[in-house]
Amino acid sequence: MIEKTGIKFYNIEEPPFEIYGVFKENGRFRRLPEALAQKLNSHIGLLHADTAGGRVRFSTDSPYVAIRAKMRVYDTKDYSVAASLPGVAAFDMYTYEMGEYSFEGVYIPARDSSKGYEGIIEFDSVPDEYVMFSSYSNEDKVERAERKLRDVTINFPPYSEVEELWIGIDGDAALTRGGKYIDKPPFVYYGSSITQGGNAPRPGVTYQALISRRFNADFINLGFSEGALGEDEIAEYIKGLEMSVFIYDYDHNAPTVEHLRRTHEKMFKAIRAAQPSLPVIMMTRPKYAHFTVSELERREIIYATYKNALDSGDKNVWFLDGKALMAECKTDGTADNTHPSALGFASMAKAVGDTIEKILF
Numbered sequence: 001m002i003e004k005t006g007i008k009f010y011n012i013e014e015p016p017f018e019i020y021g022v023f024k025e026n027g028r029f030r031r032l033p034e035a036l037a038q039k040l041n042s043h044i045g046l047l048h049a050d051t052a053g054g055r056v057r058f059s060t061d062s063p064y065v066a067i068r069a070k071m072r073v074y075d076t077k078d079y080s081v082a083a084s085l086p087g088v089a090a091f092d093m094y095t096y097e098m099g100e101y102s103f104e105g106v107y108i109p110a111r112d113s114s115k116g117y118e119g120i121i122e123f124d125s126v127p128d129e130y131v132m133f134s135s136y137s138n139e140d141k142v143e144r145a146e147r148k149l150r151d152v153t154i155n156f157p158p159y160s161e162v163e164e165l166w167i168g169i170d171g172d173a174a175l176t177r178g179g180k181y182i183d184k185p186p187f188v189y190y191g192s193s194i195t196q197g198g199n200a201p202r203p204g205v206t207y208q209a210l211i212s213r214r215f216n217a218d219f220i221n222l223g224f225s226e227g228a229l230g231e232d233e234i235a236e237y238i239k240g241l242e243m244s245v246f247i248y249d250y251d252h253n254a255p256t257v258e259h260l261r262r263t264h265e266k267m268f269k270a271i272r273a274a275q276p277s278l279p280v281i282m283m284t285r286p287k288y289a290h291f292t293v294s295e296l297e298r299r300e301i302i303y304a305t306y307k308n309a310l311d312s313g314d315k316n317v318w319f320l321d322g323k324a325l326m327a328e329c330k331t332d333g334t335a336d337n338t339h340p341s342a343l344g345f346a347s348m349a350k351a352v353g354d355t356i357e358k359i360l361f
Helices: 033-041 040-046 085-089 208-213 231-237 259-274 291-312 342-361
Strands: 007-011 018-020 023-025 028-029 055-060 064-071 091-097 098-109 116-122 150-155 160-172 189-192 218-221 245-249 282-283 317-318
Touching: 007 064, 028 160, 028 231, 040 091, 055 160, 064 098, 064 150, 064 282, 098 116, 116 160, 116 342, 189 208, 189 231, 208 218, 231 259, 245 342, 259 282, 259 291, 282 291, 282 342, 291 317, 317 342
Parallel strands: 189 218, 189 245, 245 282, 282 317
Antiparallel strands: 007 160, 018 055, 023 028, 055 150, 064 116, 064 160, 091 098, 091 150
């Protein structure tokens, strides 16, 4: 229990909070309607209520921001050997001022938090003149952050189901609507565990979150570990979304080369028929070198979808292969030879973000 005199908690489902990337249905925040998820493969049936890409935004002049989350904290052993507790179950927080985002901290649960947890981040700071000294923890050198209105974004955990989230601030603090994203529909991402944020050290360093902060743009994360199979039903859902760009990559999840061949261009054509001018970025698995024959075949299938679109006169398609996605880090970009590390996600964010900038800005 947070012991803070005068703290007051607010439910994020009430004004002035604004929720992005997830919605509440049947007692949980979700990324897909539950009825649709149950029609798809079993992985999506389980993972669609994981809150990857979820955010809540607001403004406050409180000297601290606390959370109280009702949720199950999953054991990291359920995921890859490189998964971390913050990457699976933590919230993290950013503030936005003068056109720049600043990371403020991460709310990390205990491993046995079966029903949820609380956490608090204080806006204390150390004066610049003391940064060079190792003894700057002395009380007389620590300043209470000035009371000023801050735009706050709290990112939801990529691999946990959240039932409720409450925000705690000083009882006398102002609480208002947060800053607006740019006036464009969300960027929509569809793909595998890499898209969901698998092995990211915390939610704010997934490649979609990095891109979101670069452009101050909204996004929707439809990444599903082992569950991105390009089914007709998911294409039908995605084509009805309002979006300014669609980015898709399910190379890793296609169980066979032939499955990818049957579904990849079919999915693109379904979305293209519904949204003729929508920019679409097609990607292969993020990998810089040492490709297998199967991986090269998959790359060629995805490239063929892109090339066929170009040959038909489509000027709103772009292609990024794994080498381009890992260009900034080369072979040092993964945590487990599959999922990106923080360095790998930064490299992906650079490649995808640069492409989005060419398309939209």
